Amino acid sequence: MTDTFPSHTGHPDHIRVEYPIAPAGMRIAAVILAMIIPGAGHLLLGKVKRAIVFFVCVAAMFAFGLVLQGHLFVSSNSPDWLSRFFGLFDLGLGVPYIVCWMMGWFTQAVSISPSFEYGNTFLMVSGLLNYLIMLDAFDIAAGRKP
Amino acid sequence: MHFLAMILFSLIVGIVFALLNSEITGGRARLLYGLKVFGLFVGIGLALAYLMYPFPR
Numbered sequence: 001m002t003d004t005f006p007s008h009t010g011h012p013d014h015i016r017v018e019y020p021i022a023p024a025g026m027r028i029a030a031v032i033l034a035m036i037i038p039g040a041g042h043l044l045l046g047k048v049k050r051a052i053v054f055f056v057c058v059a060a061m062f063a064f065g066l067v068l069q070g071h072l073f074v075s076s077n078s079p080d081w082l083s084r085f086f087g088l089f090d091l092g093l094g095v096p097y098i099v100c101w102m103m104g105w106f107t108q109a110v111s112i113s114p115s116f117e118y119g120n121t122f123l124m125v126s127g128l129l130n131y132l133i134m135l136d137a138f139d140i141a142a143g144r145k146p
Numbered sequence: 147m148h149f150l151a152m153i154l155f156s157l158i159v160g161i162v163f164a165l166l167n168s169e170i171t172g173g174r175a176r177l178l179y180g181l182k183v184f185g186l187f188v189g190i191g192l193a194l195a196y197l198m199y200p201f202p203r
Contacts, residue, residue: 050165057161057162060158061155061158064151118148121155122151125155129159129162132162133166136166139168
């Protein structure tokens with residue numbers, strides 16, 4: 001089924017919407033939930049299997065990052081711009097990142113560990129993947145994806 | 147340990163990318179795409195490692 005929605009729905013006429021559109025509130029809720037718990041946005045939209053896989057993948061990436069002695073970049077202990085940039089990647093984890101930041105967990109670099117840079121990469125990529133998952137939840141809610 | 151980290155990284159990213167790609171429909175096509183992403187990550191990683199072998203520092 002392919003429809004072109006009229007402009008009063010909020011979509012410009014040239015954007016083709018092919019799948020059911022969730023109400024505006026649900027679209028926003030899906031993104032916010034995805035930020036709180038990876039995959040929760042998809043769960044709200046009824047994509048249960050995908051939600052579980054996303055949660056497991058992001059959680060596994062985060063856990064491997066910590067096992068490899070990685071640390072989260074936070075602005076309070078990051079004097080240089082590159083560390084703050086990396087902090088934006090970590091921020092994609094959402095609530096787990098904010099909790100760790102406020103509690104001071106996993107925010108100190110363990111530079112003596114041979115694997116700490118691998119760990120940092122795992123943590124940053126888990127945040128970046130969650131950004132993509134949030135956008136995917138929004139696209140599904142907006143009718144752009146199945 | 148480095149190789150294991152690369153395998154784990156490639157596996158997780160391959161799974162997520164396969165599920166995020168909206169141009170792919172069907173379980174088999176997703177599986178093949180995920181395997182392709184996984185293989186590319188591992189293959190390019192090994193190729194770069196091989197290229198950097200003469201320059202350890």
